[in-house]
Amino acid sequence: MAILLHPTCFPNIATLTVLVQKEVIWEAHDNYQKQTFRNRYHICTDQGLHKLTIPIRHLGNTHGRQLYQDVQIDNNYPWQKQHWRTLQTAYRTSPFFEYYEDELAPLFERHFTFLLDFNWESLAFLCDALQIALNQKKTDSYLKTFNQGWDGRYLVNAKKDLNFTQQPYFQVFEHRHGFVKNTSVLDLLFTEGNAATSYLKVQPLDFIKA
Numbered sequence: 001m002a003i004l005l006h007p008t009c010f011p012n013i014a015t016l017t018v019l020v021q022k023e024v025i026w027e028a029h030d031n032y033q034k035q036t037f038r039n040r041y042h043i044c045t046d047q048g049l050h051k052l053t054i055p056i057r058h059l060g061n062t063h064g065r066q067l068y069q070d071v072q073i074d075n076n077y078p079w080q081k082q083h084w085r086t087l088q089t090a091y092r093t094s095p096f097f098e099y100y101e102d103e104l105a106p107l108f109e110r111h112f113t114f115l116l117d118f119n120w121e122s123l124a125f126l127c128d129a130l131q132i133a134l135n136q137k138k139t140d141s142y143l144k145t146f147n148q149g150w151d152g153r154y155l156v157n158a159k160k161d162l163n164f165t166q167q168p169y170f171q172v173f174e175h176r177h178g179f180v181k182n183t184s185v186l187d188l189l190f191t192e193g194n195a196a197t198s199y200l201k202v203q204p205l206d207f208i209k210a
Contacts, residue, residue: 002149028138096193
């Protein structure tokens, strides 16, 4: 069964669980919407759940809705430097941060004009680190209704809690805040290393709406 997903920024564990276990088709022709994981991702810090957001250029209502593929990053704000420093501070004591640091750092040094380009690169980094294939199959046009399998586009919603029975794993600040569910896969990768892929292969897909 194929599953339709949005390409997001350093996707969360639920999204990567789908990617590891199922055939994925990427939605490539949708309109951009706010309050989604298109331009944000969640990590764990000493303060608990922390939300990192990529600023985007707003064109104003006179331009109407933008296609996701046309959305540009607002690079007037030093978001890359801020994100990288936050990741270093949060995970420098984790078991595997240094192992992936050199491959990850260039994403926060290169100039990106379009949000979608950065998101594809973040996906490529994660798939390479997890040693899984990044399916390149994309939609040819916007599909209001997806009839080829399961429509998982709602997973992009960053404001709605997902009913995901996720198994806990070690987190750096778990002793302070307890286990934080469904963070970016970066959190899992930095603490579990190569074991992250095996972890994703056995997570339940109970949130799939068949």
